[in-house]
Amino acid sequence: MAVAQIEFSKELESFVREWKDKPGNLIMILHRVQQEFTFIPREAAERLARDLEMPLARIYGVITFYHYFKTTKPGKHRIAICMGTACYLKGGQELVDETQRILGIKGAEVTANGLFSIDAVRCVGCCGLAPVLMVGDDVYGKLTTDQVAGIVAKYQAIG
Amino acid sequence: MVNAKINGIPVQVAHGTTILDAAAKMNINIPKLCYNDDLPAWAACGICVVKVEKSPKMLRACCTPIEEGMSIITHDPEIVQVRKTVIELILSNHPDDCLQCPRSGSCELQTLAADFGIREQPFTKRLKGLPVDTSTKTLVLNPEKCIKCGRCVKVCQDMQNVWAIEFLGRGEKTRIAPAADVALADGPCIKCGQCSAHCPVGAIYEMDQTQEVWNALMKSGSEDLTCVVQIAPAVRIALGEEFGLPPGTLITRKIYTALRRLGFDVVFDTNFAADLTILEEGTEFIKRFVEGKGELPLITSCCPAWVDYMQKYYPDMIPNFSTAKSPQQMMGAMIKTYWADQAKVDKKKIFSVSIMPCTAKKHESGRNKDMYSSGERDVDVVLTTRELARMIKQAGIDLVNLPEEDADSPMGPYTGAGTIFGATGGVMEAALRSAYFLVTKEDLKDVNFTGVRGISGIKEARVNIKGTDVRVAVAHQMGNIAEVLDRVRAAKAEGKEVPWHFIEVMACRGGCIGGGGQPYGATDEVRQLRINGIYSDDVKSTFRCSHHNPFITKVYQEFLGEPNGHKAHELLHTHYEKQPIYSK
Numbered sequence: 149m150a151v152a153q154i155e156f157s158k159e160l161e162s163f164v165r166e167w168k169d170k171p172g173n174l175i176m177i178l179h180r181v182q183q184e185f186t187f188i189p190r191e192a193a194e195r196l197a198r199d200l201e202m203p204l205a206r207i208y209g210v211i212t213f214y215h216y217f218k219t220t221k222p223g224k225h226r227i228a229i230c231m232g233t234a235c236y237l238k239g240g241q242e243l244v245d246e247t248q249r250i251l252g253i254k255g256a257e258v259t260a261n262g263l264f265s266i267d268a269v270r271c272v273g274c275c276g277l278a279p280v281l282m283v284g285d286d287v288y289g290k291l292t293t294d295q296v297a298g299i300v301a302k303y304q305a306i307g
Numbered sequence: 308m309v310n311a312k313i314n315g316i317p318v319q320v321a322h323g324t325t326i327l328d329a330a331a332k333m334n335i336n337i338p339k340l341c342y343n344d345d346l347p348a349w350a351a352c353g354i355c356v357v358k359v360e361k362s363p364k365m366l367r368a369c370c371t372p373i374e375e376g377m378s379i380i381t382h383d384p385e386i387v388q389v390r391k392t393v394i395e396l397i398l399s400n401h402p403d404d405c406l407q408c409p410r411s412g413s414c415e416l417q418t419l420a421a422d423f424g425i426r427e428q429p430f431t432k433r434l435k436g437l438p439v440d441t442s443t444k445t446l447v448l449n450p451e452k453c454i455k456c457g458r459c460v461k462v463c464q465d466m467q468n469v470w471a472i473e474f475l476g477r478g479e480k481t482r483i484a485p486a487a488d489v490a491l492a493d494g495p496c497i498k499c500g501q502c503s504a505h506c507p508v509g510a511i512y513e514m515d516q517t518q519e520v521w522n523a524l525m526k527s528g529s530e531d532l533t534c535v536v537q538i539a540p541a542v543r544i545a546l547g548e549e550f551g552l553p554p555g556t557l558i559t560r561k562i563y564t565a566l567r568r569l570g571f572d573v574v575f576d577t578n579f580a581a582d583l584t585i586l587e588e589g590t591e592f593i594k595r596f597v598e599g600k601g602e603l604p605l606i607t608s609c610c611p612a613w614v615d616y617m618q619k620y621y622p623d624m625i626p627n628f629s630t631a632k633s634p635q636q637m638m639g640a641m642i643k644t645y646w647a648d649q650a651k652v653d654k655k656k657i658f659s660v661s662i663m664p665c666t667a668k669k670h671e672s673g674r675n676k677d678m679y680s681s682g683e684r685d686v687d688v689v690l691t692t693r694e695l696a697r698m699i700k701q702a703g704i705d706l707v708n709l710p711e712e713d714a715d716s717p718m719g720p721y722t723g724a725g726t727i728f729g730a731t732g733g734v735m736e737a738a739l740r741s742a743y744f745l746v747t748k749e750d751l752k753d754v755n756f757t758g759v760r761g762i763s764g765i766k767e768a769r770v771n772i773k774g775t776d777v778r779v780a781v782a783h784q785m786g787n788i789a790e791v792l793d794r795v796r797a798a799k800a801e802g803k804e805v806p807w808h809f810i811e812v813m814a815c816r817g818g819c820i821g822g823g824g825q826p827y828g829a830t831d832e833v834r835q836l837r838i839n840g841i842y843s844d845d846v847k848s849t850f851r852c853s854h855h856n857p858f859i860t861k862v863y864q865e866f867l868g869e870p871n872g873h874k875a876h877e878l879l880h881t882h883y884e885k886q887p888i889y890s891k
Contacts, residue, residue: 190487194889203470204889205495208486212475219487 154191160184164199174200174210178217186226187218215269223258223265225283225303232271234278239293243281244268246293250300263304311377318373326357326368326379335381338390338422340397340415341456342369343505344830345466345816351457353393354419357381365389391423397454399430401508408452408509413827415507416454437482442492445514445669446503448472450482453510459483459502466816467785469616471496483510486889493891495619499612499785499814500666500691500823513666513691513824517698520688523658524570532658535573535646536566537638537718540581540729541664541819542692544840548826549696550706554833555840560711563719565704566662567712573646576714577661578721580638581728581737583862584609585853587631587879588734589741590870596777596808597746602626604780604795604807607734609633611671612814612823614883616785621792622885630880634728635661635668636678639685640878641718645866647681649717659687662695664729664822667814677881691824717858723754723845724853730838731783731818732759732766735811739770739779740852747773754851762817762831762838765791767807780807784816 156164163180167173177200181192188211197204211217227247231240244266248254251264258265272280277289281296283303288295308319313326313333320329325348330337341352348369356365360378365386373379380386398420405411440448455474460483463469471494475484485494503511526532538559547556559576566574588607595601608614608629617624632640639661643654661668672678672686679685690698699706713719724740727733736756743751758768759779764787770777782788791810798805815821817834820841829837850856867875 193487203464203495204486205464205470205473208475209473213477215477 152191154189154195156192156195157184164196168200174202174207175214178207178211182217187221190219215267218256220256221258221262222256222267224263225306226265226267228267228269228272228282230270230272230278230280230282231268232275232278234275235271235280238278240268240279242293243279243291243296246296247281247300250297263307264300309373309375309377311373311375311379313379314381315378320373323372326359326366326371326373326381327355329373330357330368330379330381337368337381338419339369340419340454340507341458343458345505346458346461347465349457349461351455352397354390356386356389356393358383358386387423391425394419394423394425395429398425398428400433401454402434402451403432409447409512409515410506410509414509417508433479435482440491441514442490443496443498443514443670444492445498445666446491446496446500446511447514448483448491448511449509450484451510452508453483454508455481455483456507458505458507459511462501462505465786467497467499467501467814468789469495469497469499469785472502489889489891493889495888497612497615497619497785497814498667498670498823501815502823503666504821504823504825504827504829513693514669515694515697516669516688516690517694517701520660520690520698523660523687532656533573533650533652534571534658534660535575535642536571536660536662537575537577537580537635537642538562538566538662539577539635539664539668539819540726540733540841541822541825541837542662542695543726543844544729544837545664545820545825546692546696547707548828549693550699552707553836555836555838555843557840557844558706559844560713561706561709563714564709564712565699565706568704568709569698569702571660573650573715575638575642575646575718576721576725577634577638577663578725578728579714579718579856579858580634580641581725582722582853582856582859583637583641583879584631584634584728584734585724585737585741586859586863586870587637587875588629589738589745589853591629591631592738592742592809593745594871604805604810605629606809607738607811608881608883609728609734610667610813610819611665611674612667612785613788613812614674615667615670615886616788616814618883618886619888623796624792625883625885627795628883630882632677632879632881633668633671634725635663635689636671636685636881637879638718639672639678640680641862643681643683643685644878645862646718648866654681654683657683659685661686661689662692663689664692664819664825665689665815666691666823668824675881675884680878692822692826693824696826717861720856720858721848722853722856723848723851725856726844726848727841729819730760730841731813732756732761732781732811733818733841734813735759735779735781735809737853738809738811739777741854742777743770743772744852744854750852759811760838760842762834777809778807779809779811781811783813783818785814788812 281288337355339355350367350370355368357368358380437450543559563574606627647654669689724737759781766781782791820837821834
């Protein structure tokens, strides 16, 4: 073992135990791990490989296949901008451009203060509100680019 | 049986036969790229598409079983056009540096592009500029060349159960890489090279060291080196394939000639060292089995990829491992000690090269300090069969028509037991031939142990040595070993008697004859022909048991003393250490 050991919460440990032998368990477990750490640290992936008796390569195959799973720590406030068909047609790309411009980051980057990262995501399931931007679990719909700065400022203030 | 029509011609095939296999029976080799005889079909490349009556779309022949009444068209202008487009699309993500590519001339994509008359590239080139991984110093992984056919991943995971590589990412960003993007050398890779033997293009290949050998051969004057070479058992029946000979053609003595004409001063044979290995390992077995000194089962350690695997995946079995070095390393040690003394050559002025069917042997030659037992590096450079073929071609040597010469004395002459090391079951058979003698002081009437021969993944046999049964097992192809070792582990955990006394393991399918450094295109048919070639060498040998090799007797008398004795331990034995599966 080259990487450091990692502590799982009691809840996560029992979740892993409960799902250990069920078919299709890996994605369920990875969701739960990401919920706990906001991303999938290498140490957590190594621990899962041991606990689930599964090659690390298989775990990374799944983590890197799904856009949702992160291998690096995202910002404290994860901004998700919908690029589903409706949002895209209503200007999703402009929202991405504007948010990137304001924060000065692109791709999987995180702002220097660790507060923000941006994800372009597929349909978030509320096309009636297109275009949609989410910060964490908060939903902002029917947006125009000039509203983005205000939303960012709000979470800047929370810190 | 099911009845169908292929191109209007009736055909009857067994239930479950794919269109690809049925067409092959009718002399139609449907073009394909991802498909490989060793692996289950998984329809990645889309080149083998065919038309099936009533199907609205073309189907992939490799994955479509023939159904009753099916009518199949395997080629028409539209199908050919579709295949051509698929090739053009693959080429749009593939570099154009064929002339500098290690697979130029043997590349399956290049062959298809030529067959389909690709003259221009209609799609915009999209290359990623991914870095080349040379970390193992054995295999080179160039993901830029990868066409995502998936063969290497299937080989590494399913055939070998190593899991060194995986598809990472998705869609256009898909790439072949170790987990967490560590370097290949920092992950589970055992350097068996089966990925390189199965890759259809130049994405994974052996690290070429021919230039280092040319440089050594060229030195003269005060820098002059005595270049000593050894060739492994499995090279002699496969090298010919690179020069148009059928698989299994035995050309040992032509290879000796070729090596001399390349400029080597002394030509030895690893088979001699295989005989030496049998004396050491056979004695070790008798100590454990008869005298109860040491763990049983004894497990063979000639295969460096297996050594790597065991250190990573089964470190609890280290006490079961034979401490005898592999024949390559025994020969290396003997060249720079015994032979150097005999020939009065300064060991610092000896350049020791070995020709191996194996990529992992490159790694083995620097594995730990035991590989420097002469005080120098015992084996300086390891070349694979493929690299030797290139050197012979560069020199313009007409291998096929060369006269036959003998290897040099005293470490050239070998027995049939030494030569069969190159095939699965061979080390076991060779060991049993001598173990019988070591226990009973009598020779076997019949030296053939056919139970341990052949291509099936796990073989078991019982051998009666004067009333005592020796239970042996032979496994080859890394993915088959878990079943054997898990049974040993379980028996130990339950305090029961272990199921076998002696186990042979070789990492590659068929043993070294199917090694990762052998000529491309190994299928089970080719492997069987190579095995036949190896056993034909055994049958025609004057001596078929290692302990009958008069030169082995000579080196023990003159130099080594007793098998497993002090000097033998110093030069011919090694040790193993637990290794992390991921070191970074």
